[in-house]
Amino acid sequence: MKNELGENDLELLSACLDGVCEDPAALRARLNAEPELALRLRQLQAVRARLAAIPAPNPPADFAARVTRRAFARKLPVPGATFWMYALPAAVAVLLVVAVATHRPPKQEAAAPDPDAWRIALNAVAESPDAETMAEWIDEEPIQDETSPGDLVGTLADLSAGEAGGLEGADIGGPESSASLIDMMDQMNDVDAAVLAMRLKSGA
Amino acid sequence: MQEVDDWILAARARNGDQAAFTALVRRYERPIMHFCARMIGNASDAEDVAQECFLALHRSLGRIEPRAQFSTLLFGIARNLTLNHLRDGRRRGRHMSSPMEGLEKEPSTGDQPDRRAQAAEIGTVLIEAINGLAPEHREVLVLRELSQLDYEAIAQIVGCPIGTVRSRLARAREALRVRLTEQDMLP
Incomplete structure (x- = not known):
């Protein structure tokens, strides 16, 4: 029911x-x-x-007075005009501090390695004197300890042994062979090529 | 003497009139305290939450506009605070204290100790039953039965349609009826 x-x-x-x-x-x-x-x-x-x-709990006699004291003890919100009087300079000051704290003098950019350095070096090789001219030089003035085109072949072969491959035995002995040298160096990585170029420069 | 309108007192309080704020608190301290006590289930926490309710009212005086009834706004604040309190209590695993703790003694029913004891027992069972209700049922029951608010005001406070208030109220009352019937405390 x-x-x-x-x-x-x-x-x-x-x-x-x-x-x-x-x-x-x-x-x-x-x-x-x-x-x-x-x-x-x-x-x-x-x-x-x-x-x-059901009995209900009543608030203590001083409840209202206590609440009022607590409520008005806190800072009341600042009225509009006064608020901006303080807020604006404060905001500017904060921005300045942030700007100063985050400011870094512009760095001078490190000179990037010239990717065409090895080509320039090869051009230098290409413009190097041919065998006859060198022979004349030898006649005029015997050069001791000078890197010859044959040595250059050996240097190239040493450098390319790891990665470039295929340089061993290549005919790059004369300036006329610089085009095929460029082709082969294209197969090398940038670092090896740069090293090669520097060695060529120092040997020239 | 005619009472000053709640919103006028609120406007004065907003302009720094402490006496106006005190008058507002005095006007509502009992109903808010009762509501908080019934929602939370213990008197000392209820006093803290009631106090926080009036402090929250004071903080929001600059933002509120006199569109609804002032009491609806105040009970809405109290409702949110009590629900937060209940949620926090559940998170901390805190249990409600004894249902009659901190409550005033049962109003005298004459010089019959048996009747007083029986009334106290019924009160305890009822408060336990109220505490056992889901918060959404408890709040409408308390707002209607103890705070004497009408359906429309309750709907505004809890933020649901009047039809929902009606059905929640019916279920809450039925739950209490079942509980008292189980204890043979009803005809």
């Missing part, structure tokens, strides 16, 4: 309890015809009466 009522009936009785029943006449008719509904309404009224009898 106690759990037969549906949600709608529960809401109907609850609304009736609060005096907001939409159709009081219809509800009265149902209450007369359905004793369970009438009992449920009496029980809900009893629940309400018992709720009203």
Whole structure:
């Protein structure tokens, strides 16, 4: 009997309890015809009466005074004009500090290695005297310890042994061979090429 | 003497009138304290939350506009604070204290100790039943039965349609009825 009522009936009785029943006449008719509904309404009224009898804690006598003291002890928000009087200079000061703290003098850029250095070096090789000219020089003035084109071949072969490969035995002895030398150096990595160029320069 | 409107007091308080703010607090301290106590379930925490509610009101005086009823606004603040308190309590694993702790003694029902004891027992069972309700059911029950607010105001405070208020209220009342019936405390 106690759990037969549906949600709608529960809401109907609850609304009736609060005096907001939409159709009081219809509800009265149902209450007369359905004793369970009438009992449920009496029980809900009893629940309400018992709720009203529950003791409630009252605030202490000085509650309002204490709250007021605490509320007004805090700084009140600064009104508009005064606020900007302080906020604007403060903001500028903060910006200045940040700017100074983050400022770094511009670095002088380190000279990047010239990727065409080895080409320049090879051009120098290409423009180097041919065998006949060198022979004349030898006649004129014997050169001791000078790097000859043959030595250059050996140097190139040493340098290229690891990565470039295929330079060993290549005919790069004369200026006319500089084009094929460029082709081969294209296969080398940049570092090896730069080293080679420097060695060529120092040997020239 | 006619009472000064709540919003007028609020406007004066906003301009620094401490007496106006005190008057506002005095006007609402009991209903807010009762609401907090019923929502939270213990009197000492309820006093802290009620105090925080009025402090929050003071902080927001510069922003609020007199569009709704002042009481609706204040109960809305109290409701949010009590829900936060309940959430924090659950996070910390804190349990509600004894239902009657910190409450005033049951109003005298004459010189019959048996009846007083019985009323106290019913009160304890009811408060336990209220504490056992889901927060969304508890708040509408407390706002209606103890704070005596109408459906429209409750709907504004909890932020849901009036129909939802009606159904939550019906379920909350039914839960209390079932609990008291189980304890043979109802006809």
